[in-house]
Amino acid sequence: MEVFRGTTPVPLTAGKLRVLLATLLLGANRTVPFDTLVDRLWGENPPPSARNTVHVYTMRLRRVLGEGPDGAPLVRTRPNGYALEITPRQLDVTAFHELLERARAAHTTGAAVEESALLSEALALWQGPALLDVPSESLQRGAATRLTDERLHALERRAEVELRLGRHAEIVGELDALTREHPLRERLWAALMLALTRSGRTGEALAAYRRVRGLFRDEMGIDPGEHVDRVHQLILTGNAAPGRAEAGGPRAQRGPWEVTPCQLPPAPRCFVGRTGPVRTLTRLLTSPAHGRRGSPGGAGEAMPVGIVTGQPGVGKTTLALHVAHAVRARFPDGQLYVNLQGHCRAAPLAPAVALGRCLRALGLPAHQVPADEEERAGLYRSLLADRRVLVLLDDAAEPRQVRPLLPGGPGCAVIVTSRDDLRGLAAIEGGHRIRLTTMTDEESVALLTGLLGPARADAEPGAVRALAAECAWLPLALRIAAANVDALPRTPVARYVDVLRSRGRLAQLVSPGDEGAAVRAAFDLSYRRLSEPAATLFARLSLLPGPDFAGPAAGVLMDRSPAGAAPLLDTLVSANLVSAGGGGRYRVHDLLGEYAAARAEGDAGAPAARARLFDFYLTTARAATALLHPRPRGPSHPPAPGTGCPGPRDEAEALDWLDGELPSLVASARRALDLGRLDHAWRLADALRGYFTSRGHGAEGLAVCDAALVAARRAGNERAEASVLGLLGDIHFLLSGYEEADRCHSRSLAISRRTGDVSGQAGSLFSLGLANVHLGRPGHSIRYQEEALSLARRAGDVDAQALTLHHIGVAELLSARPGLGLRRQEQALALSRRTGNGATLCQALSGTGIVAWFQGDLAAALAAFSECLELARRLGNPHLENNALSHLSGTRCDAGDYEQAATDAGQAISLSRWTGERVHEAAALEALATVRRCTGDTTAALTDYHRALSLARELHFGYGEVRVLTSLIEAYRADGRPARALHYGRQALGRIRATGLLLSRTRAFAGIAHAHLDLGDRPRAVRYAGRALELARRHGQRLVMARSLYVYGLTQQALHGPEAALPHWRAALAVFEELGVPERRRLGELVAA
Structure with a gap:
C-alpha cells in the first residue's frame, strides 16, 4: 500500500x-x-x-x-x-473498478480493441499482491483475496479478448507464467491451450492439457471442468480455429453450457435476382448504426428486425436464407433458426416452446430451462445481451408469436418471414418490412437457366420464357418445374410446357391472387412422375404430426425399414417435394403438405400407416426412456404393438432420439387426442416420465400431460388419470412449483384411494411429503410420509422405507422435535446401509449430519456430510452433492474453517446453477453469505442474503425463507443497523408461525434479543434472550444454547453489571471450548478480563 x-x-x-x-x-x-x-x-x-x-x-x-x-x-x-x-x-482500487466497467461496456458494443486496452490499463495499476504489507489476518483473508480474484478475472478476460483479436502467439508466454502462478484457474489453462494450438503448437497444447489434468487429479481428485474439457475436444476434432470457441470469452463468463449455434439450413441452390430486397435486407442487418463492433455508442441503438412478407411460394425463406448465409460472418456468436409453423398443418409453435429450443441450442441443459414463458424470454435475452447472434424466425403466424423471441442486445439481428404483413411488429418493434412479389420475367428466366443449365435453356429460350409464364413467375413452382424438366433430359422444354398446359388447365386461368393454380399444376406433374411407392410415401408424410421428421418415421409409414425407405426419400428430395435439413432430418413445405394431405385422402392404407406411426413413437419413447431410467416411477401398462423399427442401442442414441423427436412427440400426444386415440396420449406421457423428470423440458412435459390428462378422463381410465397427475406434480416440483405440485399429487392420491391402487397411493403420499416440507409445512409432510411409510412396510419395500424415514426425520427436526428426528434418521441410516442403495444411503447420511449439526456435534456432522459428499460424487448425483456441499459449508463455518466453508458454498452455487436446481442455489447463497458475515464482509453478505431471500420467496421455499430471514437479523446487527435487524426479526417470527418451522425460533429470539440490547431496550432484550435460552435447552441445540447464554449474559451485564453476566458466560464458554468453535477465544478473554 x-x-x-x-x-x-x-x-x-x-x-x-x-x-x-x-x-x-x-x-x-x-x-x-x-x-x-x-x-x-x-x-x-x-x-x-x-x-x-x-x-x-x-x-x-x-x-x-x-x-x-x-x-x-x-x-x-x-x-x-x-x-x-x-x-x-x-484511490487506485476505484480506478481499477471503473476501468473494468468501461471494458464491459466496450465488450457490449463489440469493441474488442478498446476492451483489451482498458483491461490492460486496469491491470497496469497493480504493483504487486493486494495489501501485501498490511498486517491484518482478516483483511488478507477477505478483501485481499477478493481483490486478487478480481485481478485474475480481469487477466482471464483480457486473454480471451486477445484470442478473439488473433494475438495468439503474443500471449503464450504470459499465459504460461500465469498458469504456473495460479495452477487451479481453469480459464487460464483453456486460454493457454487455445493460444498454443492456434500458434501451430498443437502438441504443446495437448501437453498442457495432460499437465492440468494431472494437477487437478493430484490436488483435488477430480478432472478439469467444462472450460478445459471443451477446448481439449475442439483441439482433438480440429475445430479450435478462431471464431469457433474461445477459452471462455463473454459466453464462458455466463456459464459452462454456452456454445456457438450454427442452425441455418443449407443456403438455397441457384439464387438469382431479388437485387433490391437483398440489398435492403443486407444493409439493415449490417449497418454500423446497429451496435456493430467498433461502433461508438452502438449499445444505445435499436436491434435490426427485417420482416420478409409475401404470398405462399414466393420465396420468402429462400431470400432470408440467402441473406443470412451472406452476412453470417458478421455474427460470430452464432445463428439461430426456428420454424414457427405459422401456416403449416401442425399447430403454430408456441413462443415458450420456441424459446426452449433456442435456449437449448445455445447450450443450456434442458433441466435448466425455466417453465414460465416470461422467465424463458428473460433468460434468452440475458444470454444474448452481449453476443452477436443472427436469429431467423421462419413462417411466423402473428406478432405475438415473434415478440418473445426478439433479443434485447443491439449486437443481434433478426429476420422474420411470414405470409402476414406483421404490421404490429413493424409499428411497435420498429421492424422493417420487405414485401416480395412474384419474380420478374427476366428473374424467372435466369432462375430456370441456372437450374436447367445454360446449354439447355439457351437452346429453347422461347420455351423457357413460356415455362416461366405457365408457373406464374412463382419461385416454388419454377423450382419444381425445373426439377421435372431436369429429370427428363431427352424431352424438349417446349414439350413439357405443352404437357403442363394440357394437364394443368388451371394455370390458364391464373389471375391476381390465384397464383396457387400454377403451383398445383406443377405439383400434379411432379406427383404423377413419381413411382407408386414414392407417391404413397409423399402422401403419407402429411400424417406426420411434427414440423420435421427423420428416416425411421418414413420407414414406419411405408412399413419398411429405414434403409428400405431411404431411396424413396432420395427421390422426393430430388423432385424438390421434400427438403433435406441437417442431422438426417427432412421437412415438407407447408403448401406441399396441404397437397400431400389431399392425396392421402384416397389412400386406403393411410389409417394403418397412422396407427403404425403412433405405435412407433410410443414404443421407441418407452425403449429410449428405459435405457436412460431403468426404473421409472409410475404404473406399468401393457406394451404397445411392435413396429419392426429398431430402437436406440445405448443411452447416447436414446437421448439423441428423444431430443430430436421431442417436437413430434408433443404433437403426437395432441394429434392422438384429436383423433380419439386416447390410450396413445396417456401411455406416451407415462413412457416419457423419466425423460421429463430428469432432462427438464418443462413446457413440453406440461403440454404432453395436458393432452394425456384429457385423454385419460375421456377414456374413463382413473388409474391413467392418477398416473398423469403424478407426472404433472413431479414436473411442477422440479420446476420449483411446490403449490401446484401439492395440488396435482393431492388429486392423484384421491383417485388412487378410490381405485385401491396402493402403489399409486404410496407414490403420491411420498411426493406430497416432499412438496410440503419445501413449502414450509413440516406437520403436513410428517402425516403424508408416515402413511407412505406404512404402505412401504406393508409392501416390504425397504428402500422406500429408508427414504421415507429420512424425510420424516428432517420434518420432525424442523418441527422442533430433534429427538424424534434423530431416531428416524438412525433408522433410515441402518436400513439404507443394509440395502446398499447408494442414493438412499446418501440421503440418510445427510439427515444424520443435519441432526448432529443442530445438536452442536460438529465433528459428527462433518463426518456424516463428508461421507455423503464422497458417495454423491461416486454416484454422479449432482442433487445429493449440492445438498452435502451446502451443509458442509454451514458446519465448517460454525467450526471456524471459513476458507473451506467458502469453497464448499462456491462449489454448491456453481453446481446448482449448472443443474438448474434453484432451491439449492438459494441454500448455497445463504451458506456463502453466512461465511462472509462471519469473516466481517457484511456488505457482500447482505447482498447474498437478499439474493437468497428473493429466490426462496419466488420458489415458495418456506424453510429457505425462514433461514435467510433469521440470518438477516444477525447480518444487520453486524452491520450496525439493529433497527433493520428487528424488521427482519418480525418477518422471521411471522413466517415461523405460519409454516410451523419451530426449531428456527431459537436463533431468531437470540438475534432479536441482541438487536434490542443494541437499541438500549433492556427489558425486551432480557425477555427474548430468556426465551432463546429456554428453547435451546429444551431442544438440545448446544451451540445455539451457548450463543444464547452469551447474549443473556450481555443483558445481565447491561442491567446489573459484569458480575451478573459471568455465570452465563462461563457456562457458554464451557460449551464453546468443548465444541472447539472460534467464539471460545473472544469469550475466554472477556471472562478473564
Whole structure:
C-alpha cells in the first residue's frame, strides 16, 4: 500500500496505521463501525482498551493524511465509527473498478480493441499482491483475496479478448507464467491451450492439457471442468480455429453450457435476382448504426428486425436464407433458426416452446430451462445481451408469436418471414418490412437457366420464357418445374410446357391472387412422375404430426425399414417435394403438405400407416426412456404393438432420439387426442416420465400431460388419470412449483384411494411429503410420509422405507422435535446401509449430519456430510452433492474453517446453477453469505442474503425463507443497523408461525434479543434472550444454547453489571471450548478480563 500527496510519497511505516488506513479505504465514504476496525486491527484477540486505542490510531492517521479541499480532516468521526472521505480519482482500487466497467461496456458494443486496452490499463495499476504489507489476518483473508480474484478475472478476460483479436502467439508466454502462478484457474489453462494450438503448437497444447489434468487429479481428485474439457475436444476434432470457441470469452463468463449455434439450413441452390430486397435486407442487418463492433455508442441503438412478407411460394425463406448465409460472418456468436409453423398443418409453435429450443441450442441443459414463458424470454435475452447472434424466425403466424423471441442486445439481428404483413411488429418493434412479389420475367428466366443449365435453356429460350409464364413467375413452382424438366433430359422444354398446359388447365386461368393454380399444376406433374411407392410415401408424410421428421418415421409409414425407405426419400428430395435439413432430418413445405394431405385422402392404407406411426413413437419413447431410467416411477401398462423399427442401442442414441423427436412427440400426444386415440396420449406421457423428470423440458412435459390428462378422463381410465397427475406434480416440483405440485399429487392420491391402487397411493403420499416440507409445512409432510411409510412396510419395500424415514426425520427436526428426528434418521441410516442403495444411503447420511449439526456435534456432522459428499460424487448425483456441499459449508463455518466453508458454498452455487436446481442455489447463497458475515464482509453478505431471500420467496421455499430471514437479523446487527435487524426479526417470527418451522425460533429470539440490547431496550432484550435460552435447552441445540447464554449474559451485564453476566458466560464458554468453535477465544478473554 502506497500513499501520495500529489506526487510526494507519504511515509506510513507503522503496521497498525496501515491496517487502519486500508480498512477505511476499502470502505471509503462509508462509516466503518468500531467492531470492524477492532477486528481488522487485532482479530480475535483485541486488548481490553481496544476502542480507546482505535481513537489514538485515528488521531495519528489524521495527522499523517491531513485535510481535504474543504479544510476538514479526511478521516471523519461518525456515531458508530469513522469514515474516510475521498474522491473516486484518489484511490487506485476505484480506478481499477471503473476501468473494468468501461471494458464491459466496450465488450457490449463489440469493441474488442478498446476492451483489451482498458483491461490492460486496469491491470497496469497493480504493483504487486493486494495489501501485501498490511498486517491484518482478516483483511488478507477477505478483501485481499477478493481483490486478487478480481485481478485474475480481469487477466482471464483480457486473454480471451486477445484470442478473439488473433494475438495468439503474443500471449503464450504470459499465459504460461500465469498458469504456473495460479495452477487451479481453469480459464487460464483453456486460454493457454487455445493460444498454443492456434500458434501451430498443437502438441504443446495437448501437453498442457495432460499437465492440468494431472494437477487437478493430484490436488483435488477430480478432472478439469467444462472450460478445459471443451477446448481439449475442439483441439482433438480440429475445430479450435478462431471464431469457433474461445477459452471462455463473454459466453464462458455466463456459464459452462454456452456454445456457438450454427442452425441455418443449407443456403438455397441457384439464387438469382431479388437485387433490391437483398440489398435492403443486407444493409439493415449490417449497418454500423446497429451496435456493430467498433461502433461508438452502438449499445444505445435499436436491434435490426427485417420482416420478409409475401404470398405462399414466393420465396420468402429462400431470400432470408440467402441473406443470412451472406452476412453470417458478421455474427460470430452464432445463428439461430426456428420454424414457427405459422401456416403449416401442425399447430403454430408456441413462443415458450420456441424459446426452449433456442435456449437449448445455445447450450443450456434442458433441466435448466425455466417453465414460465416470461422467465424463458428473460433468460434468452440475458444470454444474448452481449453476443452477436443472427436469429431467423421462419413462417411466423402473428406478432405475438415473434415478440418473445426478439433479443434485447443491439449486437443481434433478426429476420422474420411470414405470409402476414406483421404490421404490429413493424409499428411497435420498429421492424422493417420487405414485401416480395412474384419474380420478374427476366428473374424467372435466369432462375430456370441456372437450374436447367445454360446449354439447355439457351437452346429453347422461347420455351423457357413460356415455362416461366405457365408457373406464374412463382419461385416454388419454377423450382419444381425445373426439377421435372431436369429429370427428363431427352424431352424438349417446349414439350413439357405443352404437357403442363394440357394437364394443368388451371394455370390458364391464373389471375391476381390465384397464383396457387400454377403451383398445383406443377405439383400434379411432379406427383404423377413419381413411382407408386414414392407417391404413397409423399402422401403419407402429411400424417406426420411434427414440423420435421427423420428416416425411421418414413420407414414406419411405408412399413419398411429405414434403409428400405431411404431411396424413396432420395427421390422426393430430388423432385424438390421434400427438403433435406441437417442431422438426417427432412421437412415438407407447408403448401406441399396441404397437397400431400389431399392425396392421402384416397389412400386406403393411410389409417394403418397412422396407427403404425403412433405405435412407433410410443414404443421407441418407452425403449429410449428405459435405457436412460431403468426404473421409472409410475404404473406399468401393457406394451404397445411392435413396429419392426429398431430402437436406440445405448443411452447416447436414446437421448439423441428423444431430443430430436421431442417436437413430434408433443404433437403426437395432441394429434392422438384429436383423433380419439386416447390410450396413445396417456401411455406416451407415462413412457416419457423419466425423460421429463430428469432432462427438464418443462413446457413440453406440461403440454404432453395436458393432452394425456384429457385423454385419460375421456377414456374413463382413473388409474391413467392418477398416473398423469403424478407426472404433472413431479414436473411442477422440479420446476420449483411446490403449490401446484401439492395440488396435482393431492388429486392423484384421491383417485388412487378410490381405485385401491396402493402403489399409486404410496407414490403420491411420498411426493406430497416432499412438496410440503419445501413449502414450509413440516406437520403436513410428517402425516403424508408416515402413511407412505406404512404402505412401504406393508409392501416390504425397504428402500422406500429408508427414504421415507429420512424425510420424516428432517420434518420432525424442523418441527422442533430433534429427538424424534434423530431416531428416524438412525433408522433410515441402518436400513439404507443394509440395502446398499447408494442414493438412499446418501440421503440418510445427510439427515444424520443435519441432526448432529443442530445438536452442536460438529465433528459428527462433518463426518456424516463428508461421507455423503464422497458417495454423491461416486454416484454422479449432482442433487445429493449440492445438498452435502451446502451443509458442509454451514458446519465448517460454525467450526471456524471459513476458507473451506467458502469453497464448499462456491462449489454448491456453481453446481446448482449448472443443474438448474434453484432451491439449492438459494441454500448455497445463504451458506456463502453466512461465511462472509462471519469473516466481517457484511456488505457482500447482505447482498447474498437478499439474493437468497428473493429466490426462496419466488420458489415458495418456506424453510429457505425462514433461514435467510433469521440470518438477516444477525447480518444487520453486524452491520450496525439493529433497527433493520428487528424488521427482519418480525418477518422471521411471522413466517415461523405460519409454516410451523419451530426449531428456527431459537436463533431468531437470540438475534432479536441482541438487536434490542443494541437499541438500549433492556427489558425486551432480557425477555427474548430468556426465551432463546429456554428453547435451546429444551431442544438440545448446544451451540445455539451457548450463543444464547452469551447474549443473556450481555443483558445481565447491561442491567446489573459484569458480575451478573459471568455465570452465563462461563457456562457458554464451557460449551464453546468443548465444541472447539472460534467464539471460545473472544469469550475466554472477556471472562478473564
